[in-house]
Amino acid sequence: MGNVLQSLVASIDPYLLQILVNIGIAVVLALGLNVIVGLTGQLSLGHAAFMSIGAFTSALLTIKLGLPFSLNLLLTGSVTALVATAIGFPILRLSGDYLAICTLGFAEIVKVFFLNFEPTNKALGLSVPAVRSAIPMPIYVWALAILAAALVTFIGSSRFGRALKAIREDEIAAEAMGVDVAKYKIQAFALGSFLAGVGGGLYAHFLGYINPSDFGFLKSVDILSMVVLGGLGSVPGSLLGASLLTSAPEFLRFMSQYRMLVYGALLVFLMVFRPMGLLGGVNFRELVLRVLRLRRSGK
Amino acid sequence: MLLQQIINGVALGSVYALIALGYTMVYGIITLINFAHGEVFMAGAFIGLLLISYFKVNVFVAIVGAMLVCMVLGVLIEFVAYRPLRKSSRLSALISAIGVSIFLSSLALMLFGADAKAFPDTAFPVRQLRVGSADVSTLQLLIIGVSACLMVGLEFIVHKTKIGKAMRATAEDYNTAALMGIDVNRVISFTFALGSALAAAGGVLVGVLFDAVSFNMGLMAGLKAFAAAVLGGIGSIPGAMLGGLLLGISEVFGVAIGYSSYRDAIAFSILVLVLLIKPTGLLGQKIVKKV
Numbered sequence: 322m323g324n325v326l327q328s329l330v331a332s333i334d335p336y337l338l339q340i341l342v343n344i345g346i347a348v349v350l351a352l353g354l355n356v357i358v359g360l361t362g363q364l365s366l367g368h369a370a371f372m373s374i375g376a377f378t379s380a381l382l383t384i385k386l387g388l389p390f391s392l393n394l395l396l397t398g399s400v401t402a403l404v405a406t407a408i409g410f411p412i413l414r415l416s417g418d419y420l421a422i423c424t425l426g427f428a429e430i431v432k433v434f435f436l437n438f439e440p441t442n443k444a445l446g447l448s449v450p451a452v453r454s455a456i457p458m459p460i461y462v463w464a465l466a467i468l469a470a471a472l473v474t475f476i477g478s479s480r481f482g483r484a485l486k487a488i489r490e491d492e493i494a495a496e497a498m499g500v501d502v503a504k505y506k507i508q509a510f511a512l513g514s515f516l517a518g519v520g521g522g523l524y525a526h527f528l529g530y531i532n533p534s535d536f537g538f539l540k541s542v543d544i545l546s547m548v549v550l551g552g553l554g555s556v557p558g559s560l561l562g563a564s565l566l567t568s569a570p571e572f573l574r575f576m577s578q579y580r581m582l583v584y585g586a587l588l589v590f591l592m593v594f595r596p597m598g599l600l601g602g603v604n605f606r607e608l609v610l611r612v613l614r615l616r617r618s619g620k
Numbered sequence: 621m622l623l624q625q626i627i628n629g630v631a632l633g634s635v636y637a638l639i640a641l642g643y644t645m646v647y648g649i650i651t652l653i654n655f656a657h658g659e660v661f662m663a664g665a666f667i668g669l670l671l672i673s674y675f676k677v678n679v680f681v682a683i684v685g686a687m688l689v690c691m692v693l694g695v696l697i698e699f700v701a702y703r704p705l706r707k708s709s710r711l712s713a714l715i716s717a718i719g720v721s722i723f724l725s726s727l728a729l730m731l732f733g734a735d736a737k738a739f740p741d742t743a744f745p746v747r748q749l750r751v752g753s754a755d756v757s758t759l760q761l762l763i764i765g766v767s768a769c770l771m772v773g774l775e776f777i778v779h780k781t782k783i784g785k786a787m788r789a790t791a792e793d794y795n796t797a798a799l800m801g802i803d804v805n806r807v808i809s810f811t812f813a814l815g816s817a818l819a820a821a822g823g824v825l826v827g828v829l830f831d832a833v834s835f836n837m838g839l840m841a842g843l844k845a846f847a848a849a850v851l852g853g854i855g856s857i858p859g860a861m862l863g864g865l866l867l868g869i870s871e872v873f874g875v876a877i878g879y880s881s882y883r884d885a886i887a888f889s890i891l892v893l894v895l896l897i898k899p900t901g902l903l904g905q906k907i908v909k910k911v
Contacts, residue, residue, distance in 0.1 A: 364711065412892075415899050418653060422850045423895050425843065426888035433885035538843060542718050549715045581726035588719030589701045596708030 330457040338459055340568055345462035346523045347563035351547040352469045352556065353516025358545065359554035360482060361509040362489030363413065364421040367428030368544045371514040373536035374431065375401045375521025377441050380449045380531060390452045390461070394522045401518025402511040409507040416492070428541055435533035446532030449525045462523050469516055474556045476512075485509050486554075550591060552601030561599055624754035625876050626869060631760040631829070633868020634767035638822035639845030640852070640860040641774065642694075642815025648791040648855035649811050651710065655717040656697055657819055658842015659724035664690045664820025665827040665837065666728060669737055679744045683766065683824045687817040694816025695809045703805075721838070728835035736834040744828055763825045770821055771861060774814070778857060783810055791855065840884065847891045853904020862902060866890070 330338065354368045379397040382388050388396065412423045436444050452458060476482045484505050487495035496502050525531045543566065551562025569587070573580040591599070639661050646654045667686040671677050677685070701720045705713040749756045778784040789797040790807045798804045826841065827833040848867045852859025867887045874886035894902065 358711070364714075411896050415895060418647075418651075418854065419850065419895055419899055419901075421653070422847065423892055426847060426892045426895075429843070429888045430885045430892070433882055437881050538839065546715055546718065549711050553709075553711065578730055582723055582730065585719045585721070585723030585726060588722065589716050590719075592712045592716040592719065593701070593704045596705055596712040598712075 326455075326460050327457055330459050333459075340571055342459045342462050342527055344564050344567045345459070345466040346520055346527065347544070347547060347567045348466040348560055349462075349469050349516055349523065350520035350544050351551070351559040351563040352466075352473045353513040353520065354544050355513075355548045355554065355556070355559045356473060356476070356485075356509055356516070357513035358548055359552075359559075360477065360485040360489065361506060363506060363510070364417070365424045365510075365513075366421050366538070366541050366545065367424035367426075367431075368513075368517055369536040369538070369540035370424075370428035370431040371401050371405060371517035372521035372524065372540065372544075373435060373531075373533065374404055375518030376525040376531045376536070377435060377438075377447065377521075378518065379522030380447050380525045381440065383450060383452075383526070384447075390454050390526070394465075394519050397522040398515040398518040401521070402515040405514030406507055406511045409510040413503065413506045413510060425538065425541075428536075428538065432533050432537055435536075441533075444533065446530055447525075449529050449531060451529065452526050458527055462527065465519060465523065469519075470556055470560065473559075477554070477556065481505070481508070489554075546588060550588070550598055552598030552603065555598070555600045555603065557603075557605055558598055558600035565599075621753070621876075623752055625872050627751075627754055627756055627760060629869030629872035630865060631763045631868070632872060633865035634764055635822045635826050635829070635864075636841075636845050636848045636868050637861045637864025638767055638770060638818045638825075639841060640848040640864045641771070641857065642819045643846050643849040644852070644854055644857060644860040645787075645811050645815050647849070648857075649787065649794075649808055650702070650706065652702060652713050652717065653846065654702075654815075655714065655842070656701070656720035656724060657815065658838035658840075658845070659721045659728075660690050660694055660697070660816045660838075661819040661823040661826075661841055661845075662728060662833075662835065662838035663693055663724060664816075664823030665833040666732060666737075666823075667820065668824030668827055669739060669833050673740050679762070679824070679828060683821050686820040686824050690816040690820035690823075691813040694812040694819075698809060698812040703808075721842075725835050725838060732835060734835065736832040738831050739828055739833070759829060763829060766821060766825060770818055774818065774857070777814070783807070787811060844884075844887050847887050850901055851891050851894055853901030856901070856903045856905070859901060859903035866902075 333341075350368065350372060353371075354365065357363050357365050357368075375397050378400045379393055382393045382396060383390075408427060412420060412427070415423055435441055441447050452461075454461070484495070484500045487498065487500050488502055488505060492502055547562035547566050548559055549562075550566065551558030551560070569584060570580055573583055576583060595601075639657065642657050642660070643654060646652060646657070664686040667689050668679075668682040671682040671685045672679065697720055701716045702713055705716055744759060744762065747758045749758065749761075776784075778787060786797070786802045786807045787810070789800065789802055790804050794804060797807075826837070844867060845864065848863035849860045850863070851866060852861070852863030867890065870890055871883060871886050875883055879886065
């Protein structure tokens with residue numbers, strides 16, 4: 322099994338493979354943020370902080386304990402979710418932009434913390450040894466990305482997901498209907514952060530080197546752009562947003578120095594012409610049914 | 621020592637306050653976190669630098685020039701990136717703002733290069749004055765003086781002029797203001813012009829103070845100024861001034877007692893703490909939610 326996967330991965334162009342893995346990691350991160358921002362409607366500008374907590378935890382687990390990778394990621398996600406819960410209790414009382422700025426502030430504090438944290442080499446950053454596992458890294462990443470997509474899709478239509486959407490639409494009305502707003506918000510926050518932690522762990526082991534400065538405000542903004550561009554609350558949207566924004570700098574590489582300029586303009590342009598996000602408000606189940614029905618009536 | 625740090629803190633804090641005013645005014649009127657504001661500040665610094673090094677003007681003319689150019693820039697940003705999104709979700713406008721911010725900083729990177737530019741020595745004659753036990757440079761006096769004048773000017777515009785009255789009315793209730801015959805689009809453009817002008821002045825002052833202007837200076841300054849605006853209570857003009865001064869002073873004190881490597885965390889720790897105790901900021905009004 323392992324050999325087959327190894328040869329499969331080896332048959333793909335390394336450059337393409339690298340982009341694909343980066344997309345996979347971005348998908349996990351974007352889906353996590355989509356639970357918080359898209360489903361629950363709580364704007365977070367500090368997703369990269371949870372990613373960095375995951376990245377450093379996972380790196381330390383590998384270096385100090387040498388845990389198997391699956392167990393490592395599970396533990397990393399749990400630690401991140403635990404931190405998120407501890408922080409969530411006080412800050413999720415805030416609403417709207419106050420919450421956003423609080424998560425932003427928290428993210429900066431986490432960054433400065435890691436910049437001064439001895440066990441992770443302070444500002445020098447940490448080299449992460451490669452994963453020793455029969456399953457190659459790209460397969461790992463994409464398996465987890467698909468798992469995460471399935472999880473978030475499932476949650477979206479579950480009782481839990483409906484409660485989150487009720488909170489997003491109107492917090493007071495949800496509370497009046499008997500939804501425990503505080504509890505659900507914290508659970509959503511923990512779940513999103515769990516995915517951020519796992520994404521961070523994947524990132525650390527794929528790149529092999531992590532530095533606290535990589536997880537600044539711009540990283541959080543990157544992930545948020547994927548979620549909003551794809552469409553808030555939409556799982557296919559997050560997949561599309563993550564793929565587009567991760568590969569856009571590669572597509573735009575021929576423009577070399579104008580790359581980021583075009584990227585910024587593109588972001589504005591897409592928002593102005595498609596404020597709901599590319600796949601926002603598109604119901605896939607209905608779309609598939611309608612196509613099927615059209616076919617049948619055509620016959 | 622104490623007096624010295626307070627003076628340093630007030631000089632830094634008044635610049636934060638200048639930038640924070642732009643955030644708070646825009647937020648007060650259209651509840652948008654204008655993430656491109658930090659980049660307007662950066663643009664102001666570059667324009668000031670160009671005016672001083674190529675046209676050999678003095679620092680006051682440079683400030684006025686940068687303010688005028690950035691006014692146009694601010695109005696343009698609002699027109700292109702925010703106006704079409706006024707009726708859509710606030711998150712789309714936020715992403716649009718982030719797009720503008722990326723665009724402007726990479727434009728600056730392309731035009732001016734990656735290394736920090738220094739102001740020519742002739743920009744402003746720096747002399748040290750001795751006040752009691754503290755050394756005050758003329759530069760700090762310039763910063764505090766210019767900031768104070770601008771803030772007094774702003775207070776005058778907001779409270780004593782007709783357009784200021786229209787601004788306050790629009791901030792109070794957008795729809796009702798429109799019904800009363802206020803041209804809200806004009807008011808919003810004016811708000812962006814005003815906020816951008818203040819940020820531009822802040823940019824030139826910071827450029828002269830630290831003697832460095834670079835394409836990425838807008839990000840951290842913008843974030844901290846935004847923190848200052850929220851600290852004071854976002855939407856409140858006196859709050860932004862108070863928040864800016866408070867952040868500046870506490871940052872300088874944090875560095876002075878030996879936490880320089882935690883410098884960027886100080887401002888945000890205070891912010892998080894204040895929000896947890898008083899969730900609407902120091903001078904913010906409590907909004908009662910109704911169903």
